[in-house]
Amino acid sequence: MGSLKETQPANGVKRKRDEGKVQPSPLQQKRLKLLATRKLLPIWSHQKEIRDALKENDVLVLSGETGSGKSTQIPQFILSQPWCTGKIAVTQPRRVAAISLARRVAEEMGTPLGSSSPASKVGYSVRFDESTSPSTRIKFLTEGMLLQEMLRDATLGQYSCIVVDEVHERSVNVDLILGFLRGLLASKRKKPIKVVVMSATADIQGISWFFAAPSPSVENVENFTGNANGHTIGTEETPVKSPISAEERQISICHVEGRQYPVKLDYLASPTEDIMEAALHRIFQIHCKEPMPGDMLVFMTGQETIQGLQKLVEEYAQGLTADYPKILVLPLFAALPQAAQQRIFQPAPPNTRKVILSTNIAETSVTVPGVRFVVDTGKVKVKQFRNRLGLDSLLVKQISKSSADQRKGRAGREGPGQCYRLYTQEAYQTLERDTIPEILRCDLSEAILKMKARGTDDVLGFPFLTPPPREGMERALLQLLQLGALEDTGRISEVGRKISRLPLTPSLGRVIIEAAKPEMDCLLETIDIVACLSVENIFLNIDTEEAREQAQTARQQLLRRQGDHLTLLAAVRAYAAEHSDRRRWADDHLISHRAMQSVMDVRKQLIAQCIQSKLLDKAPGNDRSRATEDRATDEATQERILKCFLRGFSNNIARLCPDGSYKTFVGNQTVTIHPSSVLFGRKVEAILYNEFVFTNKAYARGASAVQIRWLEEIFG
DNA sequence: GAGCACTGC
Numbered sequence: 001m002g003s004l005k006e007t008q009p010a011n012g013v014k015r016k017r018d019e020g021k022v023q024p025s026p027l028q029q030k031r032l033k034l035l036a037t038r039k040l041l042p043i044w045s046h047q048k049e050i051r052d053a054l055k056e057n058d059v060l061v062l063s064g065e066t067g068s069g070k071s072t073q074i075p076q077f078i079l080s081q082p083w084c085t086g087k088i089a090v091t092q093p094r095r096v097a098a099i100s101l102a103r104r105v106a107e108e109m110g111t112p113l114g115s116s117s118p119a120s121k122v123g124y125s126v127r128f129d130e131s132t133s134p135s136t137r138i139k140f141l142t143e144g145m146l147l148q149e150m151l152r153d154a155t156l157g158q159y160s161c162i163v164v165d166e167v168h169e170r171s172v173n174v175d176l177i178l179g180f181l182r183g184l185l186a187s188k189r190k191k192p193i194k195v196v197v198m199s200a201t202a203d204i205q206g207i208s209w210f211f212a213a214p215s216p217s218v219e220n221v222e223n224f225t226g227n228a229n230g231h232t233i234g235t236e237e238t239p240v241k242s243p244i245s246a247e248e249r250q251i252s253i254c255h256v257e258g259r260q261y262p263v264k265l266d267y268l269a270s271p272t273e274d275i276m277e278a279a280l281h282r283i284f285q286i287h288c289k290e291p292m293p294g295d296m297l298v299f300m301t302g303q304e305t306i307q308g309l310q311k312l313v314e315e316y317a318q319g320l321t322a323d324y325p326k327i328l329v330l331p332l333f334a335a336l337p338q339a340a341q342q343r344i345f346q347p348a349p350p351n352t353r354k355v356i357l358s359t360n361i362a363e364t365s366v367t368v369p370g371v372r373f374v375v376d377t378g379k380v381k382v383k384q385f386r387n388r389l390g391l392d393s394l395l396v397k398q399i400s401k402s403s404a405d406q407r408k409g410r411a412g413r414e415g416p417g418q419c420y421r422l423y424t425q426e427a428y429q430t431l432e433r434d435t436i437p438e439i440l441r442c443d444l445s446e447a448i449l450k451m452k453a454r455g456t457d458d459v460l461g462f463p464f465l466t467p468p469p470r471e472g473m474e475r476a477l478l479q480l481l482q483l484g485a486l487e488d489t490g491r492i493s494e495v496g497r498k499i500s501r502l503p504l505t506p507s508l509g510r511v512i513i514e515a516a517k518p519e520m521d522c523l524l525e526t527i528d529i530v531a532c533l534s535v536e537n538i539f540l541n542i543d544t545e546e547a548r549e550q551a552q553t554a555r556q557q558l559l560r561r562q563g564d565h566l567t568l569l570a571a572v573r574a575y576a577a578e579h580s581d582r583r584r585w586a587d588d589h590l591i592s593h594r595a596m597q598s599v600m601d602v603r604k605q606l607i608a609q610c611i612q613s614k615l616l617d618k619a620p621g622n623d624r625s626r627a628t629e630d631r632a633t634d635e636a637t638q639e640r641i642l643k644c645f646l647r648g649f650s651n652n653i654a655r656l657c658p659d660g661s662y663k664t665f666v667g668n669q670t671v672t673i674h675p676s677s678v679l680f681g682r683k684v685e686a687i688l689y690n691e692f693v694f695t696n697k698a699y700a701r702g703a704s705a706v707q708i709r710w711l712e713e714i715f716g
Numbered sequence: 717g718a719g720c721a722c723t724g725c
């Protein structure tokens with residue numbers, strides 16, 4: 001097993017004299033106890049192989065299935081290596097994962113966590129929460145955080161190694177990180193950076209080729225002309241101006257087995273038309289045949305189908321005789337209040353089987369304990385951006401094979417399980433191998449602005465793992481140009497640089513910039529609205545008639561007839577002015593308290609960032625609420641606020657036509673005001689909207705009334 | 717008169 005440093009006492013060991021014996025500190029006791037379990041992980045025996053691989057080559061691509069221990073062990077294997085003099089970054093797609101991994105690794109190393117002690121070696125960094133110390137060596141962070149760091153320091157100078165985890169999820173951010181890292185590997189850096197790319201799927205060929213291929217575009221990718229401060233990066237860090245070599249880079253590859261229990265598969269014999277009926281049938285078949293304990297996890301597409309099936313299952317369950325165990329149906333989707341989500345973690349009452357009806361949230365983000373049976377409908381709701389129309393469509397689609405296999409795996413985490421697929425084996429064979437990466441499905445303007453901000457001028461030449469269609473890139477470039485985020489030459493402008501550092505889409509970022517102009521003078525109001533538009537819907541969905549009435553009266557004083565933007569402003573102001581019991585206020589108004597808390601977090605962050613980039617002089621005082629409340633009801637201010645939104649959303653304007661429908665200025669598409677809007681059913685000369693989404697129809701969501709006269713003033 | 721999957725700075 002080679003020379004392991006793990007048995008030596010780490011720094012910070014406290015020795016206590018106790019009857020002449022040396023007692024390890026509690027941290028060390030815990031470390032030694034955990035060492036025994038670490039040695040049982042499948043990855044432990046690959047330790048030497050992994051260290052040798054990184055000694056030899058700068059890139060290691062590692063595939064390790066669930067339970068291999070890769071996320072916790074790899075950083076520790078690397079840390080003691082002579083080449084690793086700087087920090088190690090480990091990226092995660094989700095905040096909770098970054099924090100819990102940091103906590104675990106700190107325990108395993110016997111070091112305090114993050115900012116709790118200046119001697120701490122392990123920390124984390126996620127939005128709204130950073131916990132590091134001067135001696136942090138291993139930092140777990142979200143992909144978005146690493147990208148932000150890259151905008152400030154394009155060479156990532158403080159790191160010796162970047163570990164990119166969960167690459168198989170293929171978020172836009174991970175694709176950007178991989179592209180930037182490929183460029184960085186080809187550049188001349190003080191010390192070469194080492195990269196470990198980790199994926200849970202066995203297919204890592206594509207990623208290996210990506211890093212191995214010669215980089216003809218190196219010049220474009222690494223054509224830094226300045227870092228975030230506008231300074232030219234010193235000669236030592238200056239990337240080579242020509243491809244370093246036409247040869248392939250040597251890549252190490254390692255496969256680590258997982259630790260999963262076997263899962264038995266079952267398919268339908270013939271295809272079904274009625275997925276609800278098929279699910280209902282299968283749930284009761286499992287329930288009546290299979291012994292207890294053993295909970296069930298059913299993968300569905302969305303809130304509506306989940307609640308529909310819940311009703312059916314509960315009705316049928318009442319007809320079961322007392323010989324059978326009881327059924328407890330638990331819905332699970334992201335919009336569900338936190339407390340209701342937590343119910344899946346509580347043990348079921350005696351003689352009761354839990355049946356969890358879930359969206360894709362249970363595929364990756366939430367691990368449901370106690371599951372032995374998975375029922376997979378084979379469907380998922382996917383968002384796809386349509387470049388031609390500038391519209392998001394949200395449609396039910398077939399899942400991919402890799403998604404089907406991931407769902408199946410959810411039955412084998414605690415013991416052998418079973419997976420029932422509500423489609424035929426032939427249908428499985430026709431599924432796509434992988435889910436379409438997000439970068440091929442989204443509006444590219446944010447990604448492209450980040451690339452520009454990091455110094456990639458020729459974005460068409462950026463090394464994408466899967467290049468998005470040219471049409472989408474061109475659309476995004478055009479939009480950035482319209483926003484004034486790019487110069488006519490295509491380089492990033494000062495405005496663009498400011499926008500790129502805001503945690504917002506370019507459109508919303510542009511609105512902030514506009515509102516900060518002295519003649520607009522409505523930055524704080526605009527920040528409140530932008531904060532609402534960048535979090536989940538603050539207004540709760542209403543499903544009963546009484547709730548509707550209650551909402552109607554309670555929300556009355558918040559509604560603004562000009563539209564949704566000013567209504568959101570009124571809601572934030574009222575919530576912020578409530579000092580006694582905000583949760584109760586939110587409940588009374590049928591407003592999501594969770595959403596309002598995020599609004600307040602975002603608001604605080606945006607204010608801080610606006611001060612930093614000199615858009616705002618100083619933090620607003622505590623006494624501002626009354627004065628600004630008066631302003632917010634002032635018509636001239638309201639007009640200026642909406643004009644700021646027009647500047648960022650010039651493509652999202654529609655005018656009323658003689659037939660009573662609204663048609664977009666750009667593209668002449670018919671749009672319907674979404675029924676959740678305060679403008680629903682109203683006819684105004686023109687509307688501005690936040691989002692254009694196709695579900696059953698093309699809807700404008702987040703809409704406000706604007707005047708054609710204003711458009712002429714702004715756009716000429 | 718709809719009902720939006722899921723992350724993240």
